[in-house]
Structures are given as structure tokens and as C-alpha cells.
Amino acid sequence: MAVSFAQIRATRDDVFTENCPTRVVLDHVMSKWGVLVLLALTDGTLRWGELRRTVDGISEKMLASTLRTLESDGIVARTAYPEVPPRVEYALTPRGEQLMVRMLPLMEWIADEADDIVGR
Amino acid sequence: MAVSFAQIRATRDDVFTENCPTRVVLDHVMSKWGVLVLLALTDGTLRWGELRRTVDGISEKMLASTLRTLESDGIVARTAYPEVPPRVEYALTPRGEQLMVRMLPLMEWIADEADDIVGR
DNA sequence: CAGCATCCTGTCAGATACTG
DNA sequence: CAGTATCTGACAGGATGCTG
Numbered sequence: 001m002a003v004s005f006a007q008i009r010a011t012r013d014d015v016f017t018e019n020c021p022t023r024v025v026l027d028h029v030m031s032k033w034g035v036l037v038l039l040a041l042t043d044g045t046l047r048w049g050e051l052r053r054t055v056d057g058i059s060e061k062m063l064a065s066t067l068r069t070l071e072s073d074g075i076v077a078r079t080a081y082p083e084v085p086p087r088v089e090y091a092l093t094p095r096g097e098q099l100m101v102r103m104l105p106l107m108e109w110i111a112d113e114a115d116d117i118v119g120r
Numbered sequence: 121m122a123v124s125f126a127q128i129r130a131t132r133d134d135v136f137t138e139n140c141p142t143r144v145v146l147d148h149v150m151s152k153w154g155v156l157v158l159l160a161l162t163d164g165t166l167r168w169g170e171l172r173r174t175v176d177g178i179s180e181k182m183l184a185s186t187l188r189t190l191e192s193d194g195i196v197a198r199t200a201y202p203e204v205p206p207r208v209e210y211a212l213t214p215r216g217e218q219l220m221v222r223m224l225p226l227m228e229w230i231a232d233e234a235d236d237i238v239g240r
Numbered sequence: 241c242a243g244c245a246t247c248c249t250g251t252c253a254g255a256t257a258c259t260g
Numbered sequence: 261c262a263g264t265a266t267c268t269g270a271c272a273g274g275a276t277g278c279t280g
Contacts, residue, residue: 003224005162012231016156018177021234029230030150036136042125048262057138059254064263073237085261086260095233102226104123109222110149111132113215114141117193152272168242179274184243205241206280 028073029099033058033066038092039107041076042100045091075099148193149219153178153186158212159227161196162220165211195219 014020028034033055040046040054052063067090070076075096081087092100134140148154153175160166160174172183187210190196195216201207212220 003228005159005224005227008224008228008231012234015159015227015231016174016176021238022231025230025234025237026155027152030152030155032147032150035146035150039125039135052262054136056136060263061255061265062253065253075237080262083261086263088262095237098233099226099229102229104125104128106219106222106226107125107135108123108128109219110145111128111135111142113218114132114145117145117195117215118141172242180243181275182273185273200242203241204280206243208242 025073028069029075029103031066033062034070035103035107037063037066037070038075038096038100038103041090041092041096042104045089048088048090051090070096145193148189149195149223151186153182154190155223155227157183157186157190158195158216158220158223161210161212161216162224165209168208168210171210190216 009015012022015022017023029038036055036058037051040051046054048063051067052058052060055063058066067076067078071078074093077091077093077096079089079091081089129135132142135142137143149158156175156178157171160171166174168183171187172178172180175183178186187196187198191198194213197211197213197216199209199211201209
């Protein structure tokens, strides 16, 4: 295995402690809707309505709160154009891209194995 | 970027659809306690009590249900020894190790960036 | 020691309606 | 179009007590 957990723990010993920053980021980024929104943005900028349609089943409320969280974490960038009708675009920031580079192999594996795991 | 989301989507077009296997596995594996338990098991077998102490803040109920889910997904293996007092050990299965190989780089990045993201 | 059964509660998330 | 506001129910999750 390329990197062991002990290695992570060596540089940061509070990964398992409640209320440590790692857990907070973990909850934002690995949340049910968080991953799906990030995944949707991986291939490029999307508008609010496109996101809503792409992430099947997400409510407006959850989309809004997910986007706000990811934006305040500096993972997603929001750009509003002063037009009528309004146009707002969402994209990954450089930090968000760094994140997705690491998350995509994981997603790819899950997508491949899912049928076997759930058992169909 | 090594792998794009479009690439995943090409082999599996239902990633964004509700109630598809991918979403189920995603919910199990990326759940709040799921990741932490998996992380704890990455460096080797642990007993129930060790897991409980390692994953700070987890309740017995959540530990039990998390382990049952991961076991039924074939990601974690449970071994009970017929002794008094009872001894039960949990370890990653080969499938679980495959998963963690892909999750560790992500965890490492999150652990590194967490302080910056949360802003301390 | 390693759990399960039960009860209880707070939060999250869905539905609906409204607005700049 | 891109949201916000409010209400409500469901369920995640905690506390407690018990058992093989």
C-alpha cells in the first residue's frame, strides 16, 4: 500500500478526535450530496439549474446549502452575472480540482464495484 | 486530470440516478462513521473494544451498525473466537484493501489541507 | 468482552410557497 | 432563473439497561 494510515497519523495525530478540522472537512466533502455535486462539477462549470437537473433527487434547499458549504471551504467558486434573467455559475477552484484528482479514482472504483457489492 | 468524470459516466450512466447501486455504496463507504472505521482498520486487525476507543465519539450502536453494513458489503471481515471472555476481530477484506488504497491519498490530502480549509 | 433491545430526542432533509 | 422562508416528518444517532 502506497501510503499507510500510520503515516497520516504521524503528521497529524488528531484525525480520530472529535471536532478536529479533519472531521469537519470530511463531513463536508464526503457528505451524500457533497460528493455528487463535486462530481458533477468535475468536467466543467455548471449553472444552478444544470446542477439541479444533473444531481438527480437533490432538493433546492440541499443544493443551496451544499454549495454554500463548499464555497466557504474554498472548494467551489460561485460567479454571479448581473443580468436579467440572473445567471450564476459554479466551478471547482484549484483546491477543488486537487481534491477531485484524488477522489476520482475512488469514485471510479466504487462505480465499477457497486453492482458486485450490493449484489445484483 | 488522470481520469475524468465523463469517463466514469461512459461505463456507467446511472451514477446520478437515485437508488442506483453506486449511491448505496457511496452512502456506506463515505458515511461519517464508515470512513473512520475503515481508516482505523487500514493498518491492521482490531478488536471491537479497540475500534470503539480508536474512533473517538462513536457510540456502540453506530459502531455495530457501521460494522454490520461494511461486513455485508464484503469490505470488512468479522472473526469471532469461541473463547471466554469472547474475542471478536475486525479486518479489511481484499476488497476493503482495494478500496483503502484509493481512499488513503484522499484522506492524506484532507488531513493536510483541513486546517487551511476550516481556517485556523 | 462484545454486543443487542429499547426508548428518546435533535437535526436534517423534503415539500411547498414565495421573491428579486 | 436562482434562489429564500417556513413547516413538518423521518430517521440518524445518543443514553441506558441487559445478556451470552
